Amino acid sequence: MAELPAAERSMGHDTVYKLAGKRVFVAGHRGMVGAALVKRLEHENCEVLTAGRDVMDLRDQTAVRSWMSAEKPDTVILAAAKVGGILANDTYPADFLYENLVIETNVIESAFRQDVGKLLFLGSSCIYPTLAPQPIPEDALLTGPLEPTNQWYAIAKIAGLKLCEAYRKQHGVDYVSAMPTNLYGPGDNYDLEKSHVIPALIRKAHEAKQKQAASIPIWGTGTPRREFLHVDDAADAMIHLLKTYSGAQHVNVGSGEDVTILELTRQVCEIVGFQGEITTDPSKPDGTPRKLMDVSTLFSTGWKPHYSLRDGLEHAYRWFNENIETARMSA
Numbered sequence: 001m002a003e004l005p006a007a008e009r010s011m012g013h014d015t016v017y018k019l020a021g022k023r024v025f026v027a028g029h030r031g032m033v034g035a036a037l038v039k040r041l042e043h044e045n046c047e048v049l050t051a052g053r054d055v056m057d058l059r060d061q062t063a064v065r066s067w068m069s070a071e072k073p074d075t076v077i078l079a080a081a082k083v084g085g086i087l088a089n090d091t092y093p094a095d096f097l098y099e100n101l102v103i104e105t106n107v108i109e110s111a112f113r114q115d116v117g118k119l120l121f122l123g124s125s126c127i128y129p130t131l132a133p134q135p136i137p138e139d140a141l142l143t144g145p146l147e148p149t150n151q152w153y154a155i156a157k158i159a160g161l162k163l164c165e166a167y168r169k170q171h172g173v174d175y176v177s178a179m180p181t182n183l184y185g186p187g188d189n190y191d192l193e194k195s196h197v198i199p200a201l202i203r204k205a206h207e208a209k210q211k212q213a214a215s216i217p218i219w220g221t222g223t224p225r226r227e228f229l230h231v232d233d234a235a236d237a238m239i240h241l242l243k244t245y246s247g248a249q250h251v252n253v254g255s256g257e258d259v260t261i262l263e264l265t266r267q268v269c270e271i272v273g274f275q276g277e278i279t280t281d282p283s284k285p286d287g288t289p290r291k292l293m294d295v296s297t298l299f300s301t302g303w304k305p306h307y308s309l310r311d312g313l314e315h316a317y318r319w320f321n322e323n324i325e326t327a328r329m330s331a
Contacts, residue, residue, distance in 0.1 A: 015243045017075075017118050017174070025049040025073035027058060027107050028080025032187040033122065033180075036235035037077055044239065049073050058103045061110075068110040076111045076119045077242070078104060078160070086149045086219070086287055087193055093152040100156030108163050112173060119175040120242045121164045123157040123250060125227070125293055126150045127179060135256075135294035138179075138249055147288045161250050168248055178241050181254035181293050185231035185312065186319040190329050198228060198313070201265055202320055203329070205272040215277035216269070220286035222262030222278075227292045229255045230312035233305040240303050252293040255305050267310060271317050 024041060028034035029050040041048050049071055056067040058080050082099040089096055104121065111119050128136045129144030146154045164175035184198035192200055201218070208216045237253045245251060259267075265278050307315065320327060 016246050017243050019044040019046045019075065019239075019243060022046045022074040022117075023049055023072065024075040024077065025051075025068075025071065026077050026079060027051075027103075028078070031079060031081075031083075032185065032189070032231050033183060033234065034079040035187045036185070036231040037079055037238065040232070040235040040239050046075075058106055059099060061102075061106045064106040064110045065113065068114045068116075072114060073111075074117050075242070076107065076116050077238070078107050078119065078121045080107070081122075081157075083153070083189075084195075086285060089150040089153055096150075097152040097156050100153060101159060104156070104160035105163065108160070108167065108175070111175075112167055112171065117174065118242065119164065119173070120238060121160050121175065121177040122238065123161050123177055123179040124153065125179055125181045125252070125254070125291055126154040127158050127161070128291070128293075130288050134290050135292045136252070137294040138252055138297065141250075149285055149287055165248050174246050176241065176245055176247065177250035178238050178253050179250050179293070180234050180238075181227045181229050181252075181291075183229055183231045183234050185316050186323075187231070188316065188320075188327075190320070190327050197226065197261065197264070198268070198316065199320075201268040202272065202313075202317055205265075205269050205274040206317075206320065208276060209272055209274040213276055215279050216265075216274065217279045217281055218261060218265050219281055219284035220261065221282050222265065222280045223260055224286045224288065225258040225260050225290040225292065226264070227254050227256075227258040228264075228309060228312070229253065229305060230307040230315065233307055233312075236306070237298060237303055240301070241298070244301060251297055252295050253298055254293040254295045255309070256292075256295045256299065257309070258290065258292040259309065264309075267313055268317075271310075271313050 024046045026037050029038050056063045130147045132140040161177040168175050188199040189195045190199045190203045204216045
């Protein structure tokens with residue numbers, strides 16, 4: 001394929017890729033991000049294609065090639081991944097590296113075989129070095145060592161975005177990558193051994209309130225700063241990028257604001273109604289001291305998040321309460 005026209009290699013308000021009438025495959029539709037993307041695509045007048053593991057195991061190359069050949073999607077959003085928090089990454093490093101590498105290579109290679117018109121790969125802010133400049137610009141990638149506690153997942157995600165970049169460079173295909181910050185919201189995983197910080201805090205505070213506990217513990221010192229984005233905002237930003245961006249450089253997706261883990265815990269406790277003490281455990285790892293992404297590229301297009309952190313946390317807790325019987329509380 002020929003190199004993309006210069007006008008289509010830039011980002012702006014104008015739509016460079018129309019979704020209306022397209023067959024859009026969302027890989028990973030049962031996950032939190034994938035489900036939010038499916039919901040957001042309902043407003044795009046397109047046909048959404050999904051396939052559960054009972055239909056197609058994304059780790060099986062033959063199955064992926066066969067399904068893609070039969071369904072012939074015009075567009076692919078690769079939101080499927082094996083995900084988890086610090087404990088899960090540290091406990092299952094081989095699983096996180098191997099499964100994510102296999103999933104992304106199978107889907108991206110099969111998309112190329114089927115001449116898919118556009119592909120969006122979703123990465124993670126953990127791709128950046130531990131001591132990257134703050135806020136973290138896109139060009140900080142590969143400028144320093146990764147955070148040891150989640151390096152396996154990060155390396156897989158770096159490989160995925162570089163694979164998109166490589167196919168783009170060699171074949172001129174329109175594959176782009178978005179790097180979302182820490183996401184939370186409806187459909188999150190509340191398993192305390194494998195969840196991320198916000199769902200873990202919501203569950204801990206909720207159960208502590210029920211038990212009338214005197215305190216709840218948090219890992220580390222509580223001083224690390226983190227950025228969070230509601231998953232519905234993330235889905236909206238990704239569809240925006242899918243339609244308006246066509247460049248080799250990956251794009252950061254975030255809120256542009258961060259808080260300390262202790263400040264976050266206090267907000268969650270207030271929303272849940274837990275009035276006990278918050279205790280820190282410095283013997284547990286803090287992870288990266290600060291992780292705030294530079295979202296100036298995304299914001300320059302006019303896109304901004306809808307939810308403030310407080311509003312987003314309230315929405316997440318309402319969903320948890322309404323779906324507590326079916327929420328993912330264990331693996």
